[in-house]
Amino acid sequence: DSGVTQTPKHLITATGQRVTLRCSPRSGDLSVYWYQQSLDQGLQFLIQYYNGEERAKGNILERFSAQQFPDLHSELNLSSLELGDSALYFCASSVAGGGDNYGYTFGSGTRLTVV
Amino acid sequence: DAKTTQPNSMESNEEEPVHLPCNHSTISGTDYIHWYRQLPSQGPEYVIHGLTSNVNNRMASLAIAEDRKSSTLILHRATLRDAAVYYCILRARDDKIIFGKGTRLHILP
Numbered sequence: 001d002s003g004v005t006q007t008p009k010h011l012i013t014a015t016g017q018r019v020t021l022r023c024s025p026r027s028g029d030l031s032v033y034w035y036q037q038s039l040d041q042g043l044q045f046l047i048q049y050y051n052g053e054e055r056a057k058g059n060i061l062e063r064f065s066a067q068q069f070p071d072l073h074s075e076l077n078l079s080s081l082e083l084g085d086s087a088l089y090f091c092a093s094s095v096a097g098g099g100d101n102y103g104y105t106f107g108s109g110t111r112l113t114v115v
Numbered sequence: 116d117a118k119t120t121q122p123n124s125m126e127s128n129e130e131e132p133v134h135l136p137c138n139h140s141t142i143s144g145t146d147y148i149h150w151y152r153q154l155p156s157q158g159p160e161y162v163i164h165g166l167t168s169n170v171n172n173r174m175a176s177l178a179i180a181e182d183r184k185s186s187t188l189i190l191h192r193a194t195l196r197d198a199a200v201y202y203c204i205l206r207a208r209d210d211k212i213i214f215g216k217g218t219r220l221h222i223l224p
Contacts, residue, residue, distance in 0.1 A: 002158070033211065043159065043202075043214035056211050090158045103149065103161030104212060 003027065004107035006091050012113045018079040021110045025072055025093030032074040033104060034066055038087040049074055081114045119203045124219040127193050135188040135218055137203030142183050147206045150177065150188050152199040198222045
């Protein structure tokens with residue numbers, strides 16, 4: 001157990017639907033990062049939150065959004081789902097969002113299948 | 116983002132040392148060299164990082180060339196559980212981690 005908790009572990013949904021993925025960071029970590037991993041694209045950085053505020057944005061589609069709540073857990077919302085959104089979604093956390101060079105701790109991921 | 120070049124795949128025998136190379140000729144003076152690995156069906160896992168000096172921890176050693184244009188991750192005694200994709204990443208301070216394709220390491224029993 002890495003200390004980063006992601007739920008659900010598996011999700012199957014239909015095209016056009018909306019889903020929410022949840023991440024609880026490791027205790028004491030203020031930053032949360034979201035990554036998407038598909039077979040053809042590898043690990044793609046989506047977005048980072050630090051202490052409730054958006055810190056960095058990567059290749060995140062407009063149909064996707066995220067937020068970090070006061071208790072530091074984060075949610076990734078995926079809407080108008082397409083078949084190509086099927087992937088593993090990883091959340092990672094780190095101690096701080098800047099001024100440090102600590103490693104990230106990753107969760108075990110949510111496998112999303114869009115049918 | 117500064118680029119790294121790694122072999123697509125490598126093989127090693129169990130219980131022998133493994134040297135995983137990484138070239139990063141465009142590294143800037145403030146970039147840290149990070150290594151992560153991803154075991155099958157798991158999330159990435161931090162392995163080690165360094166700036167200029169060689170680094171050791173319980174998982175591995177990181178040897179950094181004097182000109183910092185290349186580095187080598189050393190697994191001292193590979194086990195079957197070390198079979199994974201290993202990512203070499205350059206990270207500017209305060210910056211996000213961007214993954215490349217990595218090296219798929221196969222361990223032969």
